Amino acid sequence: MIAPPAEQLRQLTLAFERFTRRFKVAEATAAIANSLNALDVQALLFIDDNPDCKLGDVARHLQVALTTMSSSIDRLVRRGMIERHRPETNRRSVALNLTQGGKDTVAGYMEGYQDACNAMLEPLDPAERADFVRLTLKIAQHET
Amino acid sequence: MIAPPAEQLRQLTLAFERFTRRFKVAEATAAIANSLNALDVQALLFIDDNPDCKLGDVARHLQVALTTMSSSIDRLVRRGMIERHRPETNRRSVALNLTQGGKDTVAGYMEGYQDACNAMLEPLDPAERADFVRLTLKIAQHET
């Protein structure tokens, strides 16, 4: 791969730093509304993306101690947002899935994200929007 | 403004949800390396972006209680990353600025962001990269 020009990269970095900061604030607001903390929300979104994942997977992905994740999952179970169950294939682990309530909550977050994305598209004309979405998808689908 | 097609918006939302999750994880990793917590890092980035801002500005932007921000700023001052000073124009408030150490820390984060951005550009060819950066800047510069 040919490295992109340094200036291009610098500008992109600044822009994305702002984007993520905005998304994060939007997320924090929504978290407060649902009286969930930031970690719990991230866990919820990861489980939505990875059904039947194990507790350790979430902990590793979110870079927190296993015990911290265990507490987080406790809270989410207590709030009726996710379900634990022991898979027969490996009864040491717990598989995690969203309940309907959890799905509804995720949908609420996604709506917030959607509003933010909509605002992003605003300054672009229709052709530019199509381009931007196409390139974004190309990046997103290129799994790391 | 004409609303973008629903499907376009949905796809963009999913892609950006993943982006921000990745950035957040990268940030958490860097935060742990500097033994700072998530809030402190966000505060640092905001102050970098808004020199001489007031403590209340940061609290409002990051949607946390004023006392929480006060604690966060305490920690950052103790770690020698920012400086408080009372502006003569309004001696109730405190103006916040990064020290050299704080600037270095921010630069470290930006480097992490830059790596993540670089990885994003990887699946695109040079023409697409130029397009993507151009459109991203157009969005970022359209201040909300």
Added chain:
DNA sequence: CTAGGATAGTACGATATTCGTATTATTCAA
């Protein structure tokens, strides 16, 4: 086929963080 080690998660207590209330200092305005 079973004993020892490895893996997956939980219980519990220590430390740190967040937040609400009360307080101090400063500014504004009637």
Added chain:
DNA sequence: TTGAATAATACGAATATCGTACTATCCTAG
């Protein structure tokens, strides 16, 4: 010039995070 409004801090209660110790399950070498 006094009272209300603004800006931040002090302090204590509630909560979150994390490390250590523990339980349960799985794997594998003898």
